[in-house]
Amino acid sequence: MREREASISAYPDGPLIVRGDVQLVDADGEPIEQRRRTMALCRCGLSTIKPFCDGTHKAAGFRTE
C-alpha cells in the first residue's frame, strides 16, 4: 500500500500540523519518536515538549499574522 503523501499545514496562530509519511530526526540525524499519525510541531518556540506543540502558544499570545 502506498504511504500517504506528506503535508505540512500552517494553522493560524498555532503549530505546523504534519500528516503523512515523514521521518523526524534530531540534530545528529537520530530518529525522534513519533507517537501519532498526525503531529503538531511547535512554531512559537515555547513548547516544553519540542519539537512537538504543547499548546503553550495560546497563553503566550503567539500570533502568525
Next chain:
Amino acid sequence: MISVPREDSVTLTPTAPSLTDIPFGARGPLSSALLDRFAGDVTPFPAAPAGGDVLADDDVQLTLFLLYAAAYGSLPGIPAEMEWDLELLALRADLEARFEAELRARIPVPELPAATRDAVASALFALTSADAGPSLSRHLAKKATLDQAREFLILRSVYTLREADPHSWAIPRLNGRAKAALVEIQADEYGGGRADRVHAEIFAKAMRGAGLDATYGRYVDDVPVPVLTSLNMMSMFGLNRRLVGAIVGHLAAFEMTSSIPNRLCAEGLRRLGFDDEVTDYFDEHVEADAVHEQIAGRDLAGSLAEDRPELLADILWGAAACLEIDGAVGGHALARWSEGGSALRSHDDA
C-alpha cells in the same frame, strides 16, 4: 477452528456478582425503578419530578446515565434489548427535553463569529482561553494531597474510562471535511490502531497504578451529581442528531482546555510520587490534545460551520456548555477540598 464452550456448559458462579450486576445503587425512586426494570421487574415507572433543578438532581441524572449506558453497553446487567425499549426511550426523551431546556436557559449562546473556518476557530480559541474558572489542574500541580489526587482520578473515571465515546456518535451524522476531521481525532483517541494506546486504556492503567479499581462503574456511587451531569450532557449531545452542532462545539472546547491542564496534572502526580504508569495518560494528552485542538477548531467545527451555517449557534453554544458544565465538576471539588472535606459523595448525601 477454535472450540468455544456452549453457554449451557458454562458454570456461572454466584460469588462473582461484579461481572453481571450493575455496581452501584439508586439515588431516588426513578433510578430505583429503572434498576428494577433492568433486573426484570415490570412495575410502572413513577412520575419524574416535575420541578427543581434537573442539572443537580441526583435521581434524574443517574437515571439518564443508566439509559445512556443501555446504548453504550458500558455496564453489566443491562440487557441489550433495553436499548430500544419504547418505554425507556420515552422516559429518556422526557428527561432530555427538560435537561436541554435547563441547559439552554442557563447557558447563553456566545457572540457568533462569521461562519468561516478561520473565524470559528479563532472564536473558539478566544472563548476557551477566556475561561477564568478556578483551576483543578493548578491545584493538583501545586497543592493537592495524595487523597485528593486519587479523588481526582475517581471523578475523572466515569467519563475517561469511556473516553471519546460520546463524541463518536457524531461521526455518521457529519459529512466531508468535518467527518474526516472527527475521525482523525477519534482514531488517535482510540490508539491509532494500537489497543494498548487507546486513551481509555491508558487511563485504566493510571487508575490501577494509583491503587484504584478500573472496572467501569465501580465508583459511580462515589461521584457527586456534577460528574454525571457532565457525562450525560455529552451523551445527549452525541446521541441526538439535532444536537450535532453542540457535540462538535463541545469537543472543540474540551480539546482546547486540555493540553496545558494535563501537563499540570502530570506535574502534580509526579510531585506526589506517582510513576510513569500513572502519569503516562496525562503526558500523552499534552502532545495529543495540542494536535486535536487545532483539528477540532478549524477542520471540524470551522468546516461544519462553513458547510452548515445553520449549526453555527449550536457549535458555539456546545463549547460554552462544555466550559460551564465540565467546569462545575472542578468547582465542586475545589470547594469541598478548601473546606477540608472530600469531593466524593458521602453516605450522608445518599
